[in-house]
Amino acid sequence: MTRQLGATDLDIAPLVLGGNVFGWTADKAASSAVLDAFVAGGGTMIDTADVYSAWAPGHQGGESESVIGDWLRSSGKRGAVQIATKVGMLPGEGGAKLAPARIAAACDASLKRLGIETIDLYFAHQDDDDVPQEDVLGAFARLIDAGKVRALGASNFHAARLKSAHDLAMAHGLPSYHVLQPEYNLVSRHKFEGELQDYCVTHNIGVVPYYGLASGFLTGKYRSADDLGKSVRGGRMAPLLEGKGQAVLSAMDAVAEETGATLAQIALAWLAAQPGVTAPIASATSAPQVEELLGAMALELTHEQLERLTVAGV
Numbered sequence: 001m002t003r004q005l006g007a008t009d010l011d012i013a014p015l016v017l018g019g020n021v022f023g024w025t026a027d028k029a030a031s032s033a034v035l036d037a038f039v040a041g042g043g044t045m046i047d048t049a050d051v052y053s054a055w056a057p058g059h060q061g062g063e064s065e066s067v068i069g070d071w072l073r074s075s076g077k078r079g080a081v082q083i084a085t086k087v088g089m090l091p092g093e094g095g096a097k098l099a100p101a102r103i104a105a106a107c108d109a110s111l112k113r114l115g116i117e118t119i120d121l122y123f124a125h126q127d128d129d130d131v132p133q134e135d136v137l138g139a140f141a142r143l144i145d146a147g148k149v150r151a152l153g154a155s156n157f158h159a160a161r162l163k164s165a166h167d168l169a170m171a172h173g174l175p176s177y178h179v180l181q182p183e184y185n186l187v188s189r190h191k192f193e194g195e196l197q198d199y200c201v202t203h204n205i206g207v208v209p210y211y212g213l214a215s216g217f218l219t220g221k222y223r224s225a226d227d228l229g230k231s232v233r234g235g236r237m238a239p240l241l242e243g244k245g246q247a248v249l250s251a252m253d254a255v256a257e258e259t260g261a262t263l264a265q266i267a268l269a270w271l272a273a274q275p276g277v278t279a280p281i282a283s284a285t286s287a288p289q290v291e292e293l294l295g296a297m298a299l300e301l302t303h304e305q306l307e308r309l310t311v312a313g314v
Contacts (some may be wrong), residue, residue, distance in 0.1 A: 001042065001297065003278050004205025006178040008151040010120060012045040014272045014297050016208050017290070018283030019048030023063030024056050026285040031067045037287040039080050041294035047181075047208070047281050049086035049125055050110050051294050061090040065113035073115050083207075085110050086155060088125035098128035098248050100139035102152065123181060125154040133165050137174040144175055151178030153208075159196040167202060181281070184209035184274075186218055186267055186313050187240055200276040209271055212280035214240065218267040220249060244313050251312035253302070255305050261295065264276055269294035270309050 002011040017038045022031040035046070050070055052306040054061035065085060072078050087098070094101030110119065122143065124136065154162055154177040162177065169176040180200055180205040184192040188211065200207050213219055215242050223228060225241065227235035237245075252263045259266070264282070271280040284290035301309075 002044065003281045004206075005121075005151075006200075007176075007204045008178045008206065010045075010151060010274070012082060012279055013043050014158050014279045014291060015042055015043060015268065016045045016047050016084070016279045016281040017065045017235070018281045019046055020052050021064075021285050022052070022067040022311070023256070024053035024059070028067055028070065030209070030285055032071050033287045034284050034290050035068070035071050035077075036075065037290045038284075038294070039077055041291060042297065043290075043294060045079070045082045045084060045121075045200075045208075045279070047084045047210075049089065049123075050106055050113075051086070051090040051125065054090060061092075062109065062113050062163065065110055068117040069113050075194060082110050082120040083114060083116060084121035084123065084153070085114070085119055086123040086125035088123075088128065097126070098124055098131050098139075100135055100138045103136070103139040104142070105277070107148055107234060111148060116203050118147055118150055120150045121153050121179060122149040122180070123150050123155045124157070127154075127158070128157045133161075134172055134174065134206060136166050137169055137172075137176075139167065141175050148236075151179065152177050153181055155181035155210075156183075159194075159199050162205070163199060179206045179208060179278075181208050181210055183211045184271065184277075184280075185212050185214045186252075186270060187214050187243070187245050189313060197235070197274075197276050206277070206278040207276045208279050208281055209237050209277060210281045212271050213264055213266055214267075217245060218248070218263060221251070224248065236309045247312045248309070251309050255301065255309065258305065259299065259301070262292055264292060265296040266301070266309070269299040269301050270294065270306060272296065273301060273306055 048064045052064035093105035180193040222237040282293045
């Protein structure tokens with residue numbers, strides 16, 4: 001049931017657990033319950049970042065990694081999971097973004113919070129035009145050589161920059177980004193489809209998209225203007241209701257009637273079936289939520305159902 005993640009040596013389940021909520025909207029106990037349920041249901045990769053959740057009042061970043069680290073120590077399940085984290089959005093020792101000294105310091109800080117010796121997948125969280133790409137890749141290479149990182153990924157990179165990084169790596173014997181983490185879902189497709197997706201498919205770059213449920217829109221929670229007050233995210237849903245969102249939800253409703261699956265499962269199964277995609281990322285704040293999401297791993301939509309969903313969002 002696992003899939004090889006691009007050209008890395010990582011085999012992962014076709015759903016990645018997002019750690020952005022840990023230590024934020026999910027406290028330590030809720031986070032541990034989610035992590036336990038994810039592993040019990042066959043999940044393998046946990047995705048976090050050093051910046052999670054610096055945006056919350058009183059937080060400084062690193063809260064998610066610390067919660068995951070506590071769970072790894074108490075559960076003894078380090079051998080059952082792969083840990084992905086990121087550098088490039090949390091300022092700190094060594095500078096900002098992807099300065100080599102910042103990468104080195106941030107990696108050590110993440111390893112300490114997580115309580116592990118090696119990060120399985122380390123992402124550049126965002127591109128940094130101010131640092132030459134060969135310097136960035138050189139910093140990552142030193143981490144790999146030191147045994148602190150197994151594989152590299154890029155998040156929020158455009159096609160041209162992903163290509164130039166790959167070309168530099170090939171020319172100078174540096175490690176490549178073998179994984180991409182873009183925003184991608186049934187109602188937000190322009191940032192990935194086209195040149196970027198084609199490049200990933202051609203060069204065997206594994207794709208693990210975030211916002212797979214469009215911040216909850218694709219669960220069917222927001223179907224009219226009256227629903228926008230249901231959460232703090234509701235205001236962001238208005239453009240989706242006015243655009244293609246209603247057509248996508250209607251197509252998902254029809255597939256739900258045919259399959260008995262929930263809308264969240266359908267949204268994630270559609271993503272997992274797209275060319276280049278290894279596994280979508282989704283987060284949960286309770287064990288029942290993660291158990292629902294895990295159902296997407298066993299849901300196989302027909303070609304006709306996939307096509308209907310795809311066309312609805314065009």
